[in-house]
Amino acid sequence: MSFSVGIVGLPNVGKSTLFKVLTKREVEISPRPFTTIKPNIGQVRVPDARLEKIAKLVKPEKVTPTTIEFIDIAGLVKGAHKGEGLGNQFLSHIRNCDSILFVLRAFENPEVENVLGEINPQKEFEILKxxxxxxxxxxxEKAIQKAERKKEQKKLRILEKIKEKISEGKMISEIDLNEEEQEKIKEYQFLTQKPYFSVVNINGRTNFGEIKFPHLKMNLKEEKEMLEFTKEERKELGIESRIEELIENCYKILNLITFYTIAGGEETRAWTIKEGSLAPDAGGVVHSDFKEKFIKAEVINFSDFIKVESWQKAKEMGFLKIVGKDYKVKDGDIIEFKI
Ligand SMILES: Nc1nc2c(ncn2[C@@H]2O[C@H](COP(=O)(O)OP(=O)(O)OP(=O)(O)O)[C@@H](O)[C@H]2O)c(=O)[nH]1
Ligand SMILES: [Mg+2]
Known part of the structure; x- marks a missing residue:
């Protein structure tokens, strides 16, 4: 299982170009709006300097990074919520994603129809929002009607509160909700409750007004052309890709942490879990049995591991911690599960 990021934006802004840069897969890219209809889905390796350092010490046969999933979704237009464009179909694809990556057009190219009619990333963001x-x-509104019918007063109060804020233009992720409230609305998978980040697709010009949302400026056309070059060639040419920075940002907004397993030296592997997960949950990610049958685990954090340099030494020097079911996994933990 991996966490997913839905790529969302107006037609012809470079969503599939970004997907290609991320996954290196051939997908349809054209200057005609609504080129993508069926979503493209691909797994992307999360860049991880710690994994490389661990592997250098352990020298395993195999090194496996963790991944996140990117989904290139059909272009959205004004009125999509009422079924305009590819409307509802596309909105349901967003609903299934854990987070959203907006792509906003800031490149000029008369050969690629500009659906907005001007270069204005802030305005595009507002339309999508x-x-x-x-x-x-x-x-x-549907949920309120249902809660009224079923006389669920508590739920009704939360929904009314959210409705009021939404009407003021607030995204649900910006509303202060306590844990109980969040739990009660989980089932709806609200679109504006998902964490989000943005790519502003620039070329050349960088002056297009104020941008008031978290974003990374990328030249996706150049990024696509760069795919042909190796890292060394890029260095020589003095062109730098921002794709790793983007993947890291997408990972960060999902509130994920990475832990590692070294499987007695055969395979060094990185895994992803939600921050705050307990040791048996981490076990469950590695193997379905490891959650149910979890007894204890041996743990050393990356920062200590690079000092002692091997599992054996960590054990001898008393650096391995034995933890139980209630241990909260920390980012960078190297774990051996005992079942
Ligand atoms: N000049 C320029 N052209 C770009 C850039 N990014 C994408 N394009 C071109 O814009 C057109 C649309 O790109 P796509 O990646 O297909 O856009 P999309 O958002 O997936 O479009 P739909 O699937 O139709 O919603 C293609 O012809 C791309 O080559 C860019 O940074 N600069
Ligand atoms: Mg596309």
Missing amino acids: IELLMKDLETI
Whole structure:
């Protein structure tokens, strides 16, 4: 299982170009709006300097990085929540994602129709945001009716509170909700509750007004052309890719941490879990049996491991911690599960 990022934006902004750069897969890219209809799905390796350092010490036969999934979704237009463009179909694809990556157009190219009619990433962001908010509002109104019928007063109060904020243009992720409230609305998979990040697709010009949301500026056309070059060639040419920085940002907003297993030296592997997960949950990611049958685990954090340099030495020098079911896994832990 991996966590997923849905690529969302107006038609013709470079979503599939970004998907190609991320996955190195051949997908359809054309200057005609609505080129992508069926979503493209691909796994992307998460760059990980710690994994490389561990592997250098352990010298395993195999090194396996952790991945996140990217989904290239059909272009969205104004009115999508009412079914405009590819409307509802596309919105359901977003609903299944854990997070959203907006792509906003800031490149000029008369040969590629500009659906917005101007270069204005902030305005594009607002259009996308409003579409997602309108869809959430629709979901909420249905949920309120249902809660009224079933006389679920507590739920009703939370939904009313959210509805009010949405009507003011607030995304659900910006509303202060306590744990109980969050738990009660989980089932709806609200679109504006998902964490998000953005790519502003530039070429050349960088002056296109204020941008008021977290973003990375990338030249996706250049990034695509760069795929042909090796890292060394790029260095020589003085062109730098920002793709790793982007993947790291997508990982970060999902609130994920990485832990490692070294499997007695055969395979050094990185795994992903939600921050705050307990040791048996981490076990469950490695092997379905490891959750149920979890007894204890031996743990050393990366920062200590690089000092002692081997599992054996860590054991001898008393650096291995034995932890039980209630241990909260830390980012960078190297774990051996005992079942
Ligand atoms: N000049 C320039 N052209 C770009 C850039 N990024 C993408 N394009 C071109 O814009 C067109 C649309 O790119 P796509 O990646 O297919 O866009 P999309 O967002 O997936 O479009 P839909 O699937 O139709 O929603 C293609 O002809 C690309 O080559 C860029 O940074 N600069
Ligand atoms: Mg596309």
